[in-house]
Structures are given as C-alpha cells and as structure tokens.
Amino acid sequence: xxxxxxxxxxxxxxxxxxARGLLDDAAVVEIGGRTLxxxxxxxxxxxxYLPDDPPADVAWKLVAVNLxxxxxxxxxxxxxxxxxxxxxxxxDTAFVAGLRLALxxxxxxxxxxxxxxxxxxxxLSLTALGEAAGTVPSRAGGQAGDRLWLSGxxxxxxxxxxxxxxxxxxxxxxxxxxxxxxxxxxxxxDLAPLVSAMMxxxxxxxxxxxxxxxxxxxxxxxxxxxLPLSEAWMGLLGGALExxxxxxxxxxxxxxxxxxxxxxxxxxxxxxxxxxxxxxxxxxLEAGSGLRVTDGGAELPLPERLxxxxx
Amino acid sequence: xxxxxxxxxxxxxxxxxxARGLLDDAAVVEIGGRTLxxxxxxxxxxxxYLPDDPPADVAWKLVAVNLxxxxxxxxxxxxxxxxxxxxxxxxDTAFVAGLRLALxxxxxxxxxxxxxxxxxxxxLSLTALGEAAGTVPSRAGGQAGDRLWLSGxxxxxxxxxxxxxxxxxxxxxxxxxxxxxxxxxxxxxDLAPLVSAMMxxxxxxxxxxxxxxxxxxxxxxxxxxxLPLSEAWMGLLGGALExxxxxxxxxxxxxxxxxxxxxxxxxxxxxxxxxxxxxxxxxxLEAGSGLRVTDGGAELPLPERLxxxxx
Numbered sequence: 001x002x003x004x005x006x007x008x009x010x011x012x013x014x015x016x017x018x019a020r021g022l023l024d025d026a027a028v029v030e031i032g033g034r035t036l037x038x039x040x041x042x043x044x045x046x047x048x049y050l051p052d053d054p055p056a057d058v059a060w061k062l063v064a065v066n067l068x069x070x071x072x073x074x075x076x077x078x079x080x081x082x083x084x085x086x087x088x089x090x091x092d093t094a095f096v097a098g099l100r101l102a103l104x105x106x107x108x109x110x111x112x113x114x115x116x117x118x119x120x121x122x123x124l125s126l127t128a129l130g131e132a133a134g135t136v137p138s139r140a141g142g143q144a145g146d147r148l149w150l151s152g153x154x155x156x157x158x159x160x161x162x163x164x165x166x167x168x169x170x171x172x173x174x175x176x177x178x179x180x181x182x183x184x185x186x187x188x189x190d191l192a193p194l195v196s197a198m199m200x201x202x203x204x205x206x207x208x209x210x211x212x213x214x215x216x217x218x219x220x221x222x223x224x225x226x227l228p229l230s231e232a233w234m235g236l237l238g239g240a241l242e243x244x245x246x247x248x249x250x251x252x253x254x255x256x257x258x259x260x261x262x263x264x265x266x267x268x269x270x271x272x273x274x275x276x277x278x279x280x281x282x283x284x285l286e287a288g289s290g291l292r293v294t295d296g297g298a299e300l301p302l303p304e305r306l307x308x309x310x311x
Numbered sequence: 312x313x314x315x316x317x318x319x320x321x322x323x324x325x326x327x328x329x330a331r332g333l334l335d336d337a338a339v340v341e342i343g344g345r346t347l348x349x350x351x352x353x354x355x356x357x358x359x360y361l362p363d364d365p366p367a368d369v370a371w372k373l374v375a376v377n378l379x380x381x382x383x384x385x386x387x388x389x390x391x392x393x394x395x396x397x398x399x400x401x402x403d404t405a406f407v408a409g410l411r412l413a414l415x416x417x418x419x420x421x422x423x424x425x426x427x428x429x430x431x432x433x434x435l436s437l438t439a440l441g442e443a444a445g446t447v448p449s450r451a452g453g454q455a456g457d458r459l460w461l462s463g464x465x466x467x468x469x470x471x472x473x474x475x476x477x478x479x480x481x482x483x484x485x486x487x488x489x490x491x492x493x494x495x496x497x498x499x500x501d502l503a504p505l506v507s508a509m510m511x512x513x514x515x516x517x518x519x520x521x522x523x524x525x526x527x528x529x530x531x532x533x534x535x536x537x538l539p540l541s542e543a544w545m546g547l548l549g550g551a552l553e554x555x556x557x558x559x560x561x562x563x564x565x566x567x568x569x570x571x572x573x574x575x576x577x578x579x580x581x582x583x584x585x586x587x588x589x590x591x592x593x594x595x596l597e598a599g600s601g602l603r604v605t606d607g608g609a610e611l612p613l614p615e616r617l618x619x620x621x622x
Contacts, residue, residue, distance in 0.1 A: 001403040003426050006395070009407045016390050016420035027392065027422035029440065032343020040392040040438055041425045048427070079327050081338065081351040083394065083436045084317070092312040096320045109327035111338035114352045115314050116359070120431025125394045127351055127438040129340065 003309065020138055023215045025069040025199060028136050035132040037075035041066045042083075045121040050164060055091045056098025057179040058124070063102035065202065066128035067183035068254040072200040074137060074192020075130030077185065079111040083125035085118030106185070134193055137258070142197035142216030146259035148283040149268060151184050153230040154205050158250020159237060173232035181254040187275050191258055194267060198258040204307020205248045208257055209283065210291040216259070219288035224248060225296035228280040241295060248293075251308040259285055314620065331449055334526045336380040336510060339447050346443040348386035352377045353394075356432040361475060366402045367409025368490040369435070374413035376513065377439035378494035379565040383511040385448060385503025386441030388496065390422040394436035396429030417496070445504055448569070453508035453527030457570035459594040460579060462495050464541040465516050469561020470548060484543035492565040498586050502569055505578060509569040515618020516559045519568055520594065521602040527570070530599035535559060536607035539591040552606060559604075562619040570596055 001009070011022050018028045026039040043049055043065070049058050067077050080103070086092060103110060111129070160178030163170045184200075191198060197216055201208045206222060213220035224244045237243045260268060265281075272279050286292075293300045312320070322333050329339045337350040354360055354376070360369050374391065381388050391414070397403060414421060422440070471489030474481045495511075502509060508527055512519045517533060524531035535555045548554045571579060576592075583590050597603075604611045 001397060001400045003397060003428075006397060006403055006407070006426055009404070010393075010410075010421060013407075013411050013414055013421040014423075016422055018390070019420060019422045022421070022423065024423075027390070029389070029422070031347065031442070032345035034343035036342065036347070038392060038422060038438070038440065040394055040423065040436075042394050042427050042436070044396075044427050044430070046430060078340070079329070079338070081349060081438060082321070083351055083353045083434075085355075085434065086312060086314060086317060089312045092317055093320070096317070096324075099321075100324050103324055109330060110321060110324040110333070111327055111330045111340070111349060112325075112333060112335075112351065114436070115317055116353050116355050116434070117314075118434075119355070119357060123394075123396065123427070123429075123434035123436075125351075125353070125425070125434075125436045127349070127392060129349065131342070 023140055024138050026073045035136060037070055037073045037130045037132050037136060038127065039066055039069035040125065040127045041069065042123060042125040044123050053179060055094035056101065059095045059098030060102045060180050062124050062126050063106065064181045064183050065254060066126045067106060067185060068200040070128055070130035071183045071185045071188030072198050072256055073132060074188045075132040076189060077106055077108045077128060077130045079109050079129050081111050081127040082113035084113065084115045085122040085124065086115060087118055087122060137192050137195050137198040139197050139199050139212045139215035142212060142218055142259040142285045144218055144285055144287045146196055146285045147262055147281050148209060148220060148285060149258050149260060150205065150228060150280055150282045151187050151256040151277055153228045153233065154253055154255060155233055155247025155250045156230050157181060157252035159233055161252065169236060171232050171236050178252055181252065183254060184256045184277065187256055187277055190271055190275065191256065194264050195258040195260050198256060201253050201255045201257050203251045205257065206291060206293065207307030210306060212257060212259065213285055213291065216285060218285045219290050219292060220283060221286060221292045221294060222248065222283040223294045223296065226280060226282050228278055245303060249303060249305055249307050334451055335449050337384045346447060348381055348384045348441040348443050348447060349438065350377055350380035351436065351438045352380065353434060353436040355434050364490060366405035367412065370406045370409030371413045371491050373435050373437050374417065375492045375494050376565060377437045378417060378496060379511040381439055381441035382494045382496045382499030383509050383567055384443060385499045386443040387500060388417055388419045388439055388441045390420050390440050392422050392438040393424035395424065395426045396433045396435065397426060398429055398433060448503050448506050448509040450508055450510050450523045450526035453523060453529055453570035453596045455529055455596055455598045457507055457596045458573055458592050459520060459531060459596060460569050460571060461516065461539060461591050461593045462498050462567040462588055464539045464544065465564055465566060466544055466558025466561045467541050468492060468563035470544055472563065480547060482543050482547050489563055492563065494565060495567045495588065498567055498588055501582055501586065502567065505575050506569040506571045509567060512564050512566045512568050514562045516568065517602060517604065518618030521617060523568060523570065524596055524602065527596060529596045530601050530603060531594060532597060532603045532605060533559065533594040534605045534607065537591060537593050539589055556614060560614060560616055560618050
C-alpha cells in the first residue's frame with residue numbers, strides 16, 4: 001500500500017474533529033478553554049537523513065521538523081515525547097547533546113517517551129505538543145482568489161542534500177539548511193490570525209501547494225518566476241528555469257506556505273521586517289482542482305515529479 | 312549505551328514538572344484546569360512482537376500497551392497519534408482493520424500521526440493522550456508499610472510467547488494474553504484516588520516492583536506464594552516455585568501494580584466485584600532499597616534476571 005492509500009484507509013478511524021480528517025499536519029484538541037496542537041513526525045535512517053549525518057544534527061532535525069508542523073498551525077511549542085532506537089554509545093551521546101541544544105534553543109523540555117533496542121536502520125520519532133492562542137489554520141481554509149505566499153527561500157535544503165551526495169559542489173550554507181532547518185515558529189504565530197490556510201513545505205513547494213489546494217477544494221497556481229531563491233542557491237545553481245523547477249520540487253525546506261486574501265498584502269508584507277524573514281507571493285488559489293505552474297505568467301507543462309512522496 | 316544510561320542522560324532535558332523526571336511511564340500536563348496524560352510506546356518487529364504475529368493483533372497490542380500506561384495513571388483515553396512504517400499491502404490492510412477494532416473497543420479516535428517508507432524491521436509507535444479526573448498517581452509516591460497489589464493474573468503473556476515459540480504446549484488463553492492484552496482502564500480510574508503509587512507491569516513483576524520501589528526511595532518485597540496465577544497457567548505449568556518465579560519475571564502482562572496503605576485493604580478488595588477483576592496483595596514496600604523475594608515469608612535468593620530490560 002502506498003502512503004496516500006494507507007492514509008485514506010485510516011480516515012474512517014479519525015472520527016475526532018481534532019483529527020481534521022487527517023488532512024492536516026497536526027491534531028487540534030480543545031480542552032479547558034485552551035487549544036492544544038499535537039504532531040508526530042518520524043525520521044528513518046537512509047530515508048530522511050543520511051547514515052553519516054552528524055547525530056546532533058539528526059536530533060536537531062527531528063525536533064525542527066515537528067516544531068515546523070506546530071509553526072504552520074500558529075502554535076507555541078510546549079514539549080516533546082521522544083521515541084528512540086538505541087544504537088552505539090558515541091551516536092547516542094552525540095544525539096542527546098544535539099537534542100539538548102535543540103530543546104534549549106526552542107525553550108522547551110522533554111516530557112517523556114520510549115527507548116527501544118534497535119535492529120536495522122534507526123527509526124526516530126517525536127511527538128510535539130503546542131498551544132495555539134487563537135484560531136488554528138488548517139490546510140483546508142483556502143479561498144479562490146487568495147494569494148499563495150512562502151516564507152524564506154526555497155530549494156536550499158534540497159541543494160544541501162545534493163551537495164552531501166556529491167552531485168553538486170559543497171556549499172556550507174546549503175548543507176546547513178538541510179541539516180539544521182529553522183521552524184518558522186514566530187512567523188507562524190504572527191500569520192495564523194491572517195491566513196485562510198497554512199502548512200509547512202516539507203516535501204516540495206509544488207506537491208505541498210497541490211495538497212493545500214486539494215484540501216481547500218481548489219487549484220493552486222505557482223509562478224516559478226516569483227520563487228524566492230537564496231544567494232547561496234543563486235551562486236551555485238543560478239536562476240534559469242531548470243534550476244527554479246528543481247527548487248520548487250525539492251524537499252526539507254520547512255518554510256511556511258500560506259494562503260491569504262489580497263486585501264491582506266500590506267499587513268503581511270509589513271511583518272517581514274519584524275520577523276527578519278522574507279515573505280513572498282509565489283502564486284494563487286483558483287477554482288478548479290490540481291495544480292498549474294507558470295513562468296512569469298506563461299503556462300508550463302506540469303513536471304512529472306512534484307516533490308517527495310511516500311516518506 | 313544501554314537503556315538506563317540513555318534515559319539517565321536525557322534526565323537533564325526533562326525540566327518540565329510534567330515529565331516527572333522521566334521516572335514515570337507518562338507525562339502529565341496541566342492545562343486550563345484539566346489534566347492531560349501523554350504516553351508514547353513503540354513496538355519493534357522481532358523485539359516486541361513476532362514477525363509472524365497477525366498484523367491485527369500487533370495493532371491491538373500497540374494500542375493496548377499505550378492505553379495501559381494511561382490506565383496506570385488513572386487516565387481516560389482521548390485519542391492516539393500513530394507512527395507507521397509502511398510494509399506490504401496485505402499487512403497494512405490487516406493492521407488498519409486491527410487498529411479500527413482496537414480504537415472502537417476503547418471508544419477513541421485516531422488523531423493524526425506520520426507514515427514513513429520502511430526498510431528493515433518495522434518500528435511502530437503510538438502516542439496516546441488521556442485525561443485524568445483527579446490526582447495522577449506516579450511510581451514515586453509509595454510509602455514504607457504500603458502493601459503492593461497486582462490486578463488480574465501474572466505470567467500468562469510470557470507463557471503465551473513461549474507457546475508461540477514452541478517451547479511449551481500451545482494454549483489459546485495464554486497466546487491470547489500475549490497478543491491481545493487488556494489495558495486495565497476502568498480499574499486504573501477507580502484505583503487512582505486510593506493508591507500511593509501505580510504503574511503497569513510490562514517487563515515483569517519483579518523488575519517493575521523494583522522500579523516502583525526505587526522511584527519511591529524504598530525496597531519492594533514480593534512474596535511468590537501470593538502470586539495470582541490463571542487456570543490456564545496452572546493447568547500447563549503448575550504452581551511450583553520454579554513456575555511462580557517464571558511468572559514473576561515474564562513480561563507483557565499489562566496488569567496494574569500499585570501500592571496502598573493497609574487501611575485501604577477493604578476498600579480495594581471491594582472493588583473486585585464491580586470491576587470483575589481480581590486484585591491481590593503480592594508484597595509490600597519497606598525502608599531500604601532494591602528488592603527482596605520471599606516464598607510464604609521465607610527469604611529467597613534474588614534471581615539473576617528480574618524481567619525484560621533494554622526494550
């Protein structure tokens with residue numbers, strides 16, 4: 001069974017309204033007048049990280065990818081539960097040091113978890129618990145006519161992975177984006193009251209935009225001419241169409257993708273300075289289904305591969 | 312690094328009071344005047360279940376072992392998040408059917424989770440969320456002079472595992488206890504206001520009693536003459552000392568082990584009828600540290616192996 005068929009088969013079990021029909025990255029549980037947001041993401045050795053990635057970076061990434069889901073729901077992290085497969089002493093020790101650094105950086109604590117003896121590639125899992133102050137944006141709230149926005153720059157983590165694989169030159173700034181992603185927690189909190197839909201980009205801008213649009217019952221249009229590319233990316237890979245297409249289908253960036261009414265353009269743009277984070281319009285939502293990709297308005301054929309699946 | 316050394320190294324990261332110093336099976340988060348209990352347990356193929364165990368039973372067990380942790384904290388389950396490694400179509404389909412049966416049986420829903428592509432033995436993880444109505448018993452509250460009590464019968468699941476491995480004759484009732492454990496949710500809720508400490512027995516009565524005593528700063532005494540053994544156990548393995556020792560060091564029973572003042576004997580015994588579940592005194596807590604094992608009061612040497620570790 002592939003991932004989407006499996007999730008489809010689980011949907012009947014997700015009868016709690018907080019499960020959001022499994023269409024979202026996080027569950028939302030209202031309790032005692034407060035709003036809890038819960039998410040659970042796993043990293044598998046050789047699938048989500050390289051076997052020779054430094055263990056401290058793997059720990060950071062495990063925390064960051066989960067907090068990124070909280071960020072996309074505008075939630076402030078409270079703590080995490082760790083599911084850990086024991087390995088060698090040196091790896092475990094370095095992992096704990098990295099975990100400590102990550103938890104301290106985000107001001108949260110370890111709440112509990114489980115440790116198992118491993119056999120085979122490690123599977124690490126984390127459950128993150130956060131609290132939202134107000135409405136929790138879903139993927140499903142987008143409206144036709146909304147603009148699609150993206151935080152930060154796109155493609156860097158994918159380029160970092162290609163660097164580590166020796167496919168392109170090694171550039172520290174790109175490798176750093178792959179190994180030490182920054183969940184956009186502050187931006188998520190500020191944006192949550194403004195957006196009609198929000199998610200994080202983990203599998204690639206095109207595939208994730210298509211998912212947001214599908215959850216909203218709409219079509220996404222992404223204009224590749226408007227992609228925000230970093231200096232490091234431009235220096236190494238440039239801005240030709242092929243490079244922009246690679247950036248739009250790479251994963252692991254953990255930027256925020258969100259839909260908002262054009263009336264809010266000014267308010268959203270004004271957030272950039274306060275956040276120290278670029279927020280760029282990369283497309284729109286329109287009536288229909290699926291995805292359109294344009295380059296400065298000119299229609300492009302859909303690429304065969306929109307991003308990562310089955311991960 | 313072994314499990315206890317690893318958990319020790321994590322303790323400094325568990326600064327939230329709800330983490331209970333990682334000495335408990337669950338985290339306790341107070342929010343909006345309500346008390347949430349969170350737990351996360353993993354099952355690894357070949358470690359916690361047999362590769363040819365029916366997938367629906369593995370799903371049941373994954374739910375049951377997590378709800379057992381909630382039961383030990385007197386919490387009522389609210390929902391779960393699933394971490395799943397995809398495998399073959401037939402296995403995945405049967406797993407979902409078993410998950411559905413388990414969630415329906417316990418009246419809870421799937422809230423979310425993550426699905427990954429697997430490579431190597433499956434690692435399944437679950438996070439269970441529950442709510443406690445009052446005080447949440449920990450492992451650490453035991454008092455010298457408290458009696459130690461056990462729900463149900465002990466050793467059955469371990470005998471079921473030995474049956475499946477062909478080491479002893481196959482007895483359905485025992486295999487059933489191994490594959491389909493019953494978390495003692497109702498008992499946990501009723502007992503929570505009475506006990507001074509409580510946990511579930513997952514790794515063996517002796518090792519888990521030693522853990523409860525250590526968390527309480529005391530010594531546990533377990534009297535093997537008082538072990539509650541099932542009819543199925545007695546029929547197959549009998550009640551000689553060696554058999555009772557095997558029952559006290561077998562894992563996977565998911566019964567409740569709890570400490571309570573002798574003044575509460577009557578109140579606890581009175582619960583049995585209502586619950587339809589035996590509650591038996593199996594020992595006591597006393598000043599000191601470690602564990603003593605007796606047989607009808609006569610001191611026995613400590614067995615080398617008290618139960619399962621590093622799981």
